[in-house]
Amino acid sequence: MCGISAVLSLKGCPVPPNEDALDQLDDQLSKSLDLIQHRGPDARGKWNSGDGNVYLGHVRLSIVDLSSQANQPFHNSVDDVYAIVNGELYDDEYYRNLLGSEYDFHSRSDCEIVLALYRHYGLSFLSYLRGEFALILWDARRKVFIGARDRYGVKSLYYTVVNNRLLVATEMKCFLPFGWKPEWDVQSLRECGWLFGAGTLFKGVHSVAPGHYIMSRDFKPIQDAVYWDIEYPNKRTPELRSEEEMIEGVQTRLMEAIKVRLRADVPLGIYLSGGIDSSAVAGMVAHLVKEEGARLGNDDSHLLSRIKCFTVQFDKESGADESDIAQRTAEWLGADFHTVPVTEDVITSKFEDTVWHSETPMPDTNGIGRLAMAEVANSHGIKVILTGEGSDESFGGYKDLTHEFLLESDLSWPSSLSGTELTDVAQKSKATYSLQGMPEPGRGLPESTRRMLNNTSILSRLLIIGRLPFAEWTDSFTATRPETAQVERLDGRVREAIINRWHPLHTAEYLWTKGFFCNMLLRYLGDNIDMVHHVETRPPFLDHHLSEYANNIPPSLKIKYSSSDGSFTEKYVLREAVRPFVTDEIYKRTKKPYLGPTKFEENGPLHQLFCRLTSRENVDALGFIDWARTQVLVQKAFQEKDPWAFRVAFSVCQFVVLSQRFGVARAS
Numbered sequence: 001m002c003g004i005s006a007v008l009s010l011k012g013c014p015v016p017p018n019e020d021a022l023d024q025l026d027d028q029l030s031k032s033l034d035l036i037q038h039r040g041p042d043a044r045g046k047w048n049s050g051d052g053n054v055y056l057g058h059v060r061l062s063i064v065d066l067s068s069q070a071n072q073p074f075h076n077s078v079d080d081v082y083a084i085v086n087g088e089l090y091d092d093e094y095y096r097n098l099l100g101s102e103y104d105f106h107s108r109s110d111c112e113i114v115l116a117l118y119r120h121y122g123l124s125f126l127s128y129l130r131g132e133f134a135l136i137l138w139d140a141r142r143k144v145f146i147g148a149r150d151r152y153g154v155k156s157l158y159y160t161v162v163n164n165r166l167l168v169a170t171e172m173k174c175f176l177p178f179g180w181k182p183e184w185d186v187q188s189l190r191e192c193g194w195l196f197g198a199g200t201l202f203k204g205v206h207s208v209a210p211g212h213y214i215m216s217r218d219f220k221p222i223q224d225a226v227y228w229d230i231e232y233p234n235k236r237t238p239e240l241r242s243e244e245e246m247i248e249g250v251q252t253r254l255m256e257a258i259k260v261r262l263r264a265d266v267p268l269g270i271y272l273s274g275g276i277d278s279s280a281v282a283g284m285v286a287h288l289v290k291e292e293g294a295r296l297g298n299d300d301s302h303l304l305s306r307i308k309c310f311t312v313q314f315d316k317e318s319g320a321d322e323s324d325i326a327q328r329t330a331e332w333l334g335a336d337f338h339t340v341p342v343t344e345d346v347i348t349s350k351f352e353d354t355v356w357h358s359e360t361p362m363p364d365t366n367g368i369g370r371l372a373m374a375e376v377a378n379s380h381g382i383k384v385i386l387t388g389e390g391s392d393e394s395f396g397g398y399k400d401l402t403h404e405f406l407l408e409s410d411l412s413w414p415s416s417l418s419g420t421e422l423t424d425v426a427q428k429s430k431a432t433y434s435l436q437g438m439p440e441p442g443r444g445l446p447e448s449t450r451r452m453l454n455n456t457s458i459l460s461r462l463l464i465i466g467r468l469p470f471a472e473w474t475d476s477f478t479a480t481r482p483e484t485a486q487v488e489r490l491d492g493r494v495r496e497a498i499i500n501r502w503h504p505l506h507t508a509e510y511l512w513t514k515g516f517f518c519n520m521l522l523r524y525l526g527d528n529i530d531m532v533h534h535v536e537t538r539p540p541f542l543d544h545h546l547s548e549y550a551n552n553i554p555p556s557l558k559i560k561y562s563s564s565d566g567s568f569t570e571k572y573v574l575r576e577a578v579r580p581f582v583t584d585e586i587y588k589r590t591k592k593p594y595l596g597p598t599k600f601e602e603n604g605p606l607h608q609l610f611c612r613l614t615s616r617e618n619v620d621a622l623g624f625i626d627w628a629r630t631q632v633l634v635q636k637a638f639q640e641k642d643p644w645a646f647r648v649a650f651s652v653c654q655f656v657v658l659s660q661r662f663g664v665a666r667a668s
């Protein structure tokens with residue numbers, strides 16, 4: 001992926017029209033791009049309107065059309081429209097043919113279709129974009145500024161206002177050279193707005209939410225709007241398709257989503273785990289290469305041994321390692337397999353960089369594994385990687401979802417559990433949260449909030465991640481329960497769907513996808529980390545043609561209950577759809593989330609790092625964390641090997657790193 005940084009002067013504070021001021025802005029833009037230079041080592045492009053009102057900056061990791069013609073910003077000189085795009089747009093050849101007579105393409109870049117589509121469809125161009133992207137478009141004639149982000153938030157896009165200038169960029173650190181003075185948003189921290197909504201850790205900084213765009217006309221303050229949202233069927237409408245039809249429907253769409261993502265003018269590989277999602281991706285890639293003669297990025301040898309798979313290898317004793325299974329999958333496929341050992345030393349040495357780049361404190365060592373993997377992929381010359389994220393979100397993959405599935409009968413599917421049967425099974429099922437040692441979620445939740453959530457508890461479960469050893473004074477921000485604050489933030493139409501139309505399983509999928517998934521998983525285990533080593537990751541499961549289809553599958557076929565042995569099969573339809581492309585071991589394996597180890601020796605390198613980072617001075621400099629409580633957590637983490645204490649202490653250390661690297665003022 002690339003990186004973008006842009007400035008729009010908002011009316012009321014025009015930039016003094018002198019050369020020095022213009023030069024200063026240009027210099028600030030360069031420094032802003034320097035901070036994300038790793039995202040675009042191949043080219044840098046800047047443009048400004050000459051009057052200090054608009055500045056666009058782009059750093060490029062060349063993927064499609066490696067020539068300088070495809071460098072950005074793009075410009076449509078006929079209409080005087082500019083665009084900078086980070087990401088990959090599929091179906092570009094189709095639009096190139098369709099619109100070639102009315103738009104003069106300058107390159108073969110997939111991203112240039114943004115200008116052609118804008119010319120043809122106006123603001124509705126966003127609905128025609130398929131892929132992972134964040135973009136900025138400036139229509140100079142109409143003085144319209146647009147910032148938009150892909151449907152699931154694979155790519156990030158943040159904005160803030162500093163000195164009456166709107167700053168929009170791929171990463172928040174890009175705002176620093178423009179004089180942004182970061183301050184913790186304690187309310188957002190206490191209400192978990194940074195975890196769930198478009199708020200961030202920092203006051204006044206927002207993300208453009210997935211499927212949203214921001215727009216300013218005539219330099220006025222921006223408006224935020226939705227162009228796409230996740231939708232589910234009415235839970236009372238009977239499903240008329242057969243199980244076989246849906247299995248085939250998923251197979252066809254997944255294969256196509258993978259096929260379009262093989263297109264690149266650079267080498268391409270796969271992040272392979274021991275789970276079914278990435279194994280299915282690898283299996284389908286092998287099928288496309290071998291049986292359909294597909295090119296693997298720029299490699300048209302059609303050799304399976306050219307499919308490079310990378311797997312994180314944690315300490316085998318930790319229980320977190322899946323590399324043996326991944327190796328068996330790779331051998332079965334005949335693919336080229338590489339393990340990436342992630343030892344305590346690796347975790348310790350990459351800890352600080354991982355949180356600085358992801359800008360996301362997430363309590364797990366897994367993101368560090370992801371960073372190490374990108375480094376190895378890069379050393380093998382790989383620039384594009386296919387991954388398996390996004391399958392659990394629409395196919396019912398998480399263990400916790402069983403609880404939500406059992407809240408109501410599935411009226412859309414005739415042979416599903418009903419009435420007393422359901423209550424019985426629900427009581428027997430021990431749908432516990434997958435993170436060991438986690439506190440009980442949702443206790444004391446107001447009844448009205450429970451009703452707004454239609455009794456689903458996924459939000460409470462995920463918001464536990466935001467529970468830190470907060471300093472006592474921050475309790476003044478707790479008048480509203482985080483769950484209440486977050487459900488109130490949803491669009492009223494979504495709340496209506498939750499109480500009237502969606503099955504609780506689908507409500508839970510929605511809340512998960514809009515919160516933890518885009519704000520944490522896709523950041524700490526995604527683009528911002530992968531790009532540190534110039535690796536662009538593409539998740540085919542987030543192709544909206546596939547996910548829209550998956551969202552319409554009845555809950556009882558996502559999580560299938562077997563009355564003979566009382567078991568649940570998660571991702572049932574997907575499992576059947578990919579069966580021909582995976583080993584039997586993978587087909588039968590239940591989901592194990594990608595989580596890193598949490599138990600480390602006392603006085604080892606990681607413990608020493610934690611002790612250094614959680615010094616009284618460092619924790620007090622945060623202002624919102626209690627030092628004494630933090631010490632207890634660090635002790636419990638390393639002496640008692642308490643996994644939950646480890647996770648919370650881990651988060652505090654991440655906040656300390658962010659406070660130091662961003663220069664965040666002490667909260668008070």
Ligand SMILES: Nc1ncnc2c1ncn2[C@@H]1O[C@H](COP(=O)(O)OP(=O)(O)OP(=O)(O)O)[C@@H](O)[C@H]1O
Binds near residue numbers: 279312313392591594
């Ligand atoms: N140990 C690992 N090594 C390499 N890549 C991994 C590893 N764990 C996860 N990934 C990457 O992250 C993606 C998301 O992980 P996730 O656990 O959701 O999926 P999965 O492991 O493929 O399948 P499942 O959901 O059945 O476990 C994977 O599909 C894979 O691309």
Ligand SMILES: NC(=O)CC[C@H](N)C(=O)O
Binds near residue numbers: 003
């Ligand atoms: N890295 C990117 O975001 C790639 C942008 C565009 N697809 C290119 O190939 O240049």
